[in-house]
Amino acid sequence: MTTHYEPPLANRGVVIAENKVEDVENVLTAMVDYLRVSFKTHDVDSILENVVHLKRDFMQEKETGFYGYVGTVQLDYIKVFYSNPGDSRGVLVEMSGKGCRQFESFLRARNKTWYDFFQDCIAHNGSFTRFDLALDDTKTYFSVPFLLGKIKRAELITRFKRMDYNGSFDIGEEKEGGTTLYFGSKKSDAYLCFYEKNYEQARKYERDVEEFDEWNRYEIRLKDDRAQVAIEILMEEQDLRYVALSIVNNYIRFVDRRDDVSKEYYETSAFWQDFIGDASKLRLYQKPEEDFYEKSRNWLKNSCAPTMKMILESDQVLGNQDLSNMIVEAELSDKQEKMLAVFLADIGDMVC
Known part of the structure; x- marks a missing residue:
């Protein structure tokens, strides 16, 4: 019997999107996967009350912080950093992927969505310095090792100057351990990561990969100006499709090699056209996580x-x-x- 672990909601064909339950069989799902937003204020209570909407009584306080901040107010993976009066850093809200899932439980309790949170940030002059999106593909329009083969055959057109990859192999079991592709530099303002999520989950839970359905994860990591612009476009269009898939397609495009024409005239691969063409099925996906600590x-x-x-x-x-x-x-x-x-x-x- 096959046991499903992550993502439990997506594999059942149901997601919470815009406060509605929708059937997403064979559909890409997109999630907010990491964010940092800063505010030019030292009024931590105002940010907690009007932006994060969490009561301070339930949060832990530390007289230490990161990124030059001197203190932290946090609820598990949801963190609010503050600086000394006069420090231009002000207040910083940070949520890791786990923190985003936890924060979604609070959004649901308030009958709100990520759009409402982004609007609150904008209303309080917040500046987004990091914004990551994750695309879960359980239809698997392509395999990640297949993409690596296309890249090695020079069948990738990209704005990036560099890409890296890694993989693993279980010597004892004589099995592949999954492949990861990195597009761009981690230091740049835009960075993409494609990997086989089913292999990652198999390692995490110490299970055989055969116990998991096919599952790819495509991560988009944006910083500073690109993060800010992505949020602004998202708020204008109210459509994560436009932000997520447009970013991917803007930076990378897989093509079919031909010997009779130069590379710029290679035609887009059919599988890539299908992948981008189905982007209209994407929804802003919330998978609330109420498991704290x-x-x-x-x-x-x-x-x-x-x-x-x-x-x-x-x-x-x-x-x-x-x-x-x-x-x-x-x-x-x-x-x-x-x-x-x-x-x-x-x-x-x-x-x-």
Whole structure:
């Protein structure tokens, strides 16, 4: 029996898009996968209340930060950095891919979408310095190793000056381990990454890749001006299709080689035309994630649970209560108190 792991919603043919449930069988799905947006203000409470819409009581506070910021207010992978008064950095909101999925649970609780969040950012003069999109392809219009073969045969027309690739091979099982293609430089303002997501998930869950359906992931990473322009176009068009696939097609195009004409006259490959042509089926996809502090629970399960079980079994045999006494006498840190509040709260109680 085949077991499906990620993405559970997409493989069932259902996504949450624009607050509607839609059938997306054999359709590309697009997700917000990473973002950073800065504000020229030091009023953290205003950003939390009017942009992020999360109550500060449920967030942890640290007197450390990244990118030159001096402090952080965060709820797991959703982070708000702040700077000292007079520092031009102001406030920065950052969400990793996991943070975007968590934030979608709060958007859903407020009956809002990413468009509403982007509009709030714009209304408060936010500047988008990083904006990543991810395209999940479970129809698999092409295989990633096939693309690599086309590239090696000079059947790629691109604006990028460089591309890299890597792959892996399981010597013991004599099986391929998946291929990844990188277009452009990680230091540039635009960067594309194509890879076989089914192989990545198989490694993550230590499963055979055959247990997963075909699944490619195409990531678009934009910085600074390109990130800002992409958001502006997205807000104008209200169509992620235009942003995601237009960016991909602008930077790369696969063609069929011909010996009788020069490269600029090569015709676009049929599979690439199909891929770009079906872009109209794309939707802004939300996969809300309500599982917070999963890393901490996994650490507890893997590192502490065996020891706790040992003490519990000892108590049962000797008639002691060492484990229960340890738990009762333990004092929670401020961080753990915040985590507990999040665990026990309803999602709706955490938004403002």
